[in-house]
Amino acid sequence: xxxxxxxxxxxxxxxxxxxxxxxxxxxxxxEYILIPGAALIGALGVFGIFVALFxxxxxxxxxxxxQGAFGTWFSWQNTLTRAAPLILTALCTALPAQLGMVIxxxxxxxxxxxxxxxxxxxxxxxxxxxxxxLAMVGAGMAGGGLWIMLAGGLRQYRGVNETISSLxxxxxxxxILNHLVEGMMRDPASLNKPSxxxxxxxxxxxxxxxxxxxxxxxFGVIAAIASYILIYHTVFGFAARVAGGNIRAAKxxxxxxxxxxLTICFLxxxxxxxxxxxxxxxxxxxxxxxxxxxxxxxGILVAFLARQNPLAVIPVAILLGGISASGGLLQRRLxxxxxxxxxxxxxxxxxxxxxxxxxxxxxxxxxxx
Amino acid sequence: MADGTIGLWTVPLAxxxxxxxxxxxxxxxxxxxxITERSGRINLGLEGTLVMGAMSAYGISYLTGSPWLxxxxxxxxxxxxxxxxxxxCSLPRVNDVAVGIALxxxxxxxxxxxxxxxxxxxxxxxxxxxxxxxxxISQVRAALRVNVLFLIGVALAPILxxxxxxxxxxxLIRTAGESSDAARAMxxxxxxxxxxATMVGGFLAGIGGSFLSLFYPGSWNEGLSxxxxxxxxxxxxxxxxxxxxxxxxxxxxxxxxxxxxxxPAVRVKVVVVRL
Numbered sequence: 001x002x003x004x005x006x007x008x009x010x011x012x013x014x015x016x017x018x019x020x021x022x023x024x025x026x027x028x029x030x031e032y033i034l035i036p037g038a039a040l041i042g043a044l045g046v047f048g049i050f051v052a053l054f055x056x057x058x059x060x061x062x063x064x065x066x067q068g069a070f071g072t073w074f075s076w077q078n079t080l081t082r083a084a085p086l087i088l089t090a091l092c093t094a095l096p097a098q099l100g101m102v103i104x105x106x107x108x109x110x111x112x113x114x115x116x117x118x119x120x121x122x123x124x125x126x127x128x129x130x131x132x133x134l135a136m137v138g139a140g141m142a143g144g145g146l147w148i149m150l151a152g153g154l155r156q157y158r159g160v161n162e163t164i165s166s167l168x169x170x171x172x173x174x175x176i177l178n179h180l181v182e183g184m185m186r187d188p189a190s191l192n193k194p195s196x197x198x199x200x201x202x203x204x205x206x207x208x209x210x211x212x213x214x215x216x217x218x219f220g221v222i223a224a225i226a227s228y229i230l231i232y233h234t235v236f237g238f239a240a241r242v243a244g245g246n247i248r249a250a251k252x253x254x255x256x257x258x259x260x261x262l263t264i265c266f267l268x269x270x271x272x273x274x275x276x277x278x279x280x281x282x283x284x285x286x287x288x289x290x291x292x293x294x295x296x297x298x299g300i301l302v303a304f305l306a307r308q309n310p311l312a313v314i315p316v317a318i319l320l321g322g323i324s325a326s327g328g329l330l331q332r333r334l335x336x337x338x339x340x341x342x343x344x345x346x347x348x349x350x351x352x353x354x355x356x357x358x359x360x361x362x363x364x365x366x367x368x369x
Numbered sequence: 370m371a372d373g374t375i376g377l378w379t380v381p382l383a384x385x386x387x388x389x390x391x392x393x394x395x396x397x398x399x400x401x402x403x404i405t406e407r408s409g410r411i412n413l414g415l416e417g418t419l420v421m422g423a424m425s426a427y428g429i430s431y432l433t434g435s436p437w438l439x440x441x442x443x444x445x446x447x448x449x450x451x452x453x454x455x456x457x458c459s460l461p462r463v464n465d466v467a468v469g470i471a472l473x474x475x476x477x478x479x480x481x482x483x484x485x486x487x488x489x490x491x492x493x494x495x496x497x498x499x500x501x502x503x504x505x506i507s508q509v510r511a512a513l514r515v516n517v518l519f520l521i522g523v524a525l526a527p528i529l530x531x532x533x534x535x536x537x538x539x540x541l542i543r544t545a546g547e548s549s550d551a552a553r554a555m556x557x558x559x560x561x562x563x564x565x566a567t568m569v570g571g572f573l574a575g576i577g578g579s580f581l582s583l584f585y586p587g588s589w590n591e592g593l594s595x596x597x598x599x600x601x602x603x604x605x606x607x608x609x610x611x612x613x614x615x616x617x618x619x620x621x622x623x624x625x626x627x628x629x630x631x632x633p634a635v636r637v638k639v640v641v642v643r644l
Contacts, residue, residue, distance in 0.1 A: 102464075102466055102467065102470075104470055161603075163413070163466050163470075164413070164599065164602060164603045165603075167413075167596075167599050168596070168599060168600065168603055170596075171595065171596040171599075171600075297474060300470060301471075301474070304467065337481065337482050337485040338481075339478050339479075339481030339482040339485070340478075340482055341478075342474065342477065342478030342481065342482070343475065343478040343479050343482050344478075345474055345478065346417075346471060346472070346474040346475025346476070346477075346478045346479065347475060349470070349471035349474055349475065350453075350457065350468070350471045350472065350475055352471075353457065353463055353464070353467050353468050353471055354457050354460055354463060354468075356460070356462050356463050356464070357460035357461050357462055357463055359462070
């Protein structure tokens with residue numbers, strides 16, 4: 001979050017009349033926490049009313065949501081397990097957002113990454129586990145990266161809207177996955193649910209010692225921190241932000257915008273592809289239609305709620321991982337349909353976007369000027 | 370596939386009949402999005418509108434026994450979702466594409482939530498007009514059973530084309546889309562024009578959804594749409610907002626989709642070719 005601290009501070013330093021007061025220094029940061037927070041609470045309130053219309057007690061709802069998400073050590077582990085792919089798929093939206101692009105195809109990159117990782121593992125069964133795992137990481141990231149790069153390339157060279165093309169690529173990825181899983185890569189032993197062969201227990205990446213949380217969480221945190229450093233502390237990231245702020249200015253100073261777009265899209269897709277690899281190597285053990293669990297779509301919400309900041313993605317992913325982890329408990333205890341989590345996510349998303357109108361309008365945060 | 374009666378003619382006939390069946394939702398969503406985009410906004414939420422329309426049409430048709438009431442309910446649901454989209458987009462500094470994504474999640478989620486009890490029962494379906502009465506061959510008759518909604522959609526495309534060129538409302542919508550300053554200078558509220566355009570667009574998209582659940586495939590389940598709304602929005606961008614072309618595209622694209630259905634080994638969607 002230090003970046004948001006930096007921006008208003010810089011502004012305060014530049015403008016001569018500025019009073020270096022607390023609000024001026026930290027008002028921006030407070031705003032970035034307060035407004036999404038208020039949107040979240042508002043959305044929970046509306047969801048409570050919605051549930052009350054169906055004759056459920058909203059207080060029960062909040063209690064079970066808390067219980068299911070953060071109430072016990074067990075639910076914490078469940079939450080963190082779900083947060084891991086969310087961090088990675090959120091980066092798939094947050095990184096291109098620095099360039100002003102709205103990429104919403106994380107789900108597709110996740111599926112392609114999972115397929116590529118599974119393929120790599122199945123091709124080198126006799127290799128030592130570490131080699132297989134590294135190959136899976138490489139293949140997953142390359143597969144996902146190229147997939148989103150396709151959307152970036154279409155935008156750069158053909159002028160195709162990247163939002164729509166990346167979303168359509170999700171359905172194509174799903175079709176490719178089904179095609180391969182039911183055809184070429186099918187394990188003949190999987191009768192009811194077509195799947196690929198298992199990658200083998202030895203090649204699974206396992207859990208962090210002392211927990212049931214798999215190593216994917218560490219991958220996610222590392223990827224988020226690396227993205228943060230890349231965007232805010234390197235020349236490349238600065239160039240990307242310049243191009244995102246004003247593309248003509250970026251061209252005038254000689255930045256090759258096309259290369260920036262393709263690289264960022266590759267990194268974004270690689271991150272979602274890594275999420276697919278993690279899901280295969282830590283949870284499923286094979287590729288099948290279970291992988292299309294909507295992590296890519298929730299990742300979009302995480303990125304917007306985190307205001308496209310790679311570091312803020314981590315806590316927001318944990319929060320939304322908690323919401324989806326509590327879905328099972330809501331289903332069992334309150335008899336809510338499994339789609340209720342999706343409804344809540346949709347309401348949160350709507351509130352977060354509507355709250356964009358509030359920035360710079362909250363009286364007491366403006367200071368005196 | 371060939372079963373003797375008409376031999377190889379089965380294939381083009383099946384493709385033709387399938388194209389008419391499959392294209393209707395695309396047609397309605399695209400025409401709706403066309404109106405919305407002409408007024409200067411993109412509504413990606415039509416995917417959610419389509420699913421909500423399908424769900425509410427099925428529910429109302431099941432409860433009242435009248436599929437046409439279901440179609441109306443789907444349209445009204447769609448218009449309400451359109452109003453929500455336009456309302457949020459009217460706030461300053463809110464990105465319409467992002468709101469569309471949010472409403473897509475919200476619409477599909479809400480439809481699955483409310484539609485849970487509708488998966489089991491069977492609702493009365495929309496009737497079809499039998500254009501194949503002159504033929505004895507069952508395949509021909511099956512291919513020529515055309516739904517009224519398809520015909521309405523076909524008629525709507527040239528009407529919209531004409532309306533955008535000549536009527537007061539058509540010109541107003543285009544002014545709002547192409548030069549909002551000009552519309553404001555003429556004393557019109559751009560936000561209001563866009564609100565109405567988005568609501569009409571949502572109304573049409575909802576009707577497209579009702580076709581899915583009430584005619585073809587003709588049942589309600591959660592995999593009903595699988596991206597058809599988004600494909601339709603992409604179509605609109607592909608044909609540069611031209612409502613007559615819209616119609617041709619809307620029948621050509623589903624033709625390729627139908628080929629997908631007919632040749633099960635090739636599952637990869639043909640959508641990208643049309644991009």
